[in-house]
Amino acid sequence: MKGNSLYLDGVSVVFDGFRALNNLSLIVEPGEMRAVIGPNGAGKTTMMDVITGKTRPTAGTVRFGDHDLTRMDEASIANLGIGRKFQKPTVFDALTVFENLELALKAPRGTLSALHWRLGTEAREKIEETLGEIGLAARAHDLAGILSHGQRQWLEIGMLLMQDPQLLLVDEPVAGMTDQETEHTAALLRRIAGTRSVVVVEHDLEFVRALGRKVTVLHEGTVLSEGPIDQVQADPRVIEVYLGR
Ligand SMILES: Nc1ncnc2c1ncn2[C@@H]1O[C@H](COP(=O)(O)OP(=O)(O)OP(=O)(O)O)[C@@H](O)[C@H]1O
Numbered sequence: 001m002k003g004n005s006l007y008l009d010g011v012s013v014v015f016d017g018f019r020a021l022n023n024l025s026l027i028v029e030p031g032e033m034r035a036v037i038g039p040n041g042a043g044k045t046t047m048m049d050v051i052t053g054k055t056r057p058t059a060g061t062v063r064f065g066d067h068d069l070t071r072m073d074e075a076s077i078a079n080l081g082i083g084r085k086f087q088k089p090t091v092f093d094a095l096t097v098f099e100n101l102e103l104a105l106k107a108p109r110g111t112l113s114a115l116h117w118r119l120g121t122e123a124r125e126k127i128e129e130t131l132g133e134i135g136l137a138a139r140a141h142d143l144a145g146i147l148s149h150g151q152r153q154w155l156e157i158g159m160l161l162m163q164d165p166q167l168l169l170v171d172e173p174v175a176g177m178t179d180q181e182t183e184h185t186a187a188l189l190r191r192i193a194g195t196r197s198v199v200v201v202e203h204d205l206e207f208v209r210a211l212g213r214k215v216t217v218l219h220e221g222t223v224l225s226e227g228p229i230d231q232v233q234a235d236p237r238v239i240e241v242y243l244g245r
Contacts, residue, residue: 003030003166004065004080006051006197011060013046013221020046021057022221028167033193035208035229036201038218039242044201047218048169051199052084053077064167083165087172089156093145097136097155100144101127104159126162133191134158135184150181154188167197174207186210205229217242 006028013021021043028034038044049055050062053074062069069077091100105123131137134154139147144155153173160168170189174182186207189198193213202208208215209229217225217238224242225235232238 003197004067005029005063006167006199007061007063008047008050009061011047011050011057011062013043013050013055014058019221021050024060024218024222026216026223028197028199030166030197031194033189033198033200033211033213035211035213035215036199036218037203037205037208037215037232037242038224042218043221044218045171046221048084048171048199048201051077051169052082081164081166082169083160083163083167084169085156085160085171085173087175089152091144091147091152091155091159093143096141096143097131097147098127098140100155101130101158101162104162130158130161133161134188148181150177150184153177153181153185157188157192161192165196167199168192170198170200172202173200174202174204182207183210205233 006026008024008026011021011024012019024043024047036044036047046055050057051069053069053072053076057070064080064082067080072080092103095103102123105126128137131140134157136151136154136158139151144152147155157170157173173189174185177185182204189200189211192198200211214227215229215232216223217232217235219241225232225238
């Protein structure tokens, strides 16, 4: 499929002599969904920060297709189509679900006034398509403030989708969710991946299993193990440093 691969090669991040990332290499293909797990302090957040330009690597290559992300600022990286969902939702409680999605739509630039109506229709269609994708069509005109924790997380994912990302980085999406919400989130992310790449950082291994995709285990800033969940869970190195604790 078309789209860009995410390519990290030999990436290190050193904070005051401490190696948060240590020669990390990782490739995420266009349309792929990758789960990243690892114990506290493994470097998962730092990896996301390096991809989004929040943290500059001390060494190594970070590319998205032909773009060298180490030379770009956060806004330019976001404009390439790399979206990040943090753990804490930032939806507007006093607006409806529909209005939150509308607000997240990129304002069309340099639009002629004659095109406004048509673009308005396109925007509405896009919002409706996204409502379907995140499973909140029936809640479109409810205030975001009355949504459940899980529904707010889905709305936030929807707000990112409004910006047509090529790569979505999702940080601990199921923390605090009910089992049913967790299952719904796995299905939602499986739907989203395919037309976009998705990198999910998560502690909940049952959720990672439900995603059913390749897993990367980080430890001490580098890749300890990579493969299907059954394979990494059976890897003695993983059992020793992470799963067995
Ligand atoms: N700005 C910073 N200055 C100094 N050390 C930092 C900084 N940011 C992160 N670290 C350290 O780097 C290591 C990796 O942190 P990181 O947050 O990337 O791990 P993580 O895998 O996301 O952990 P968690 O699962 O707890 O969120 C940790 O030991 C952390 O204390």
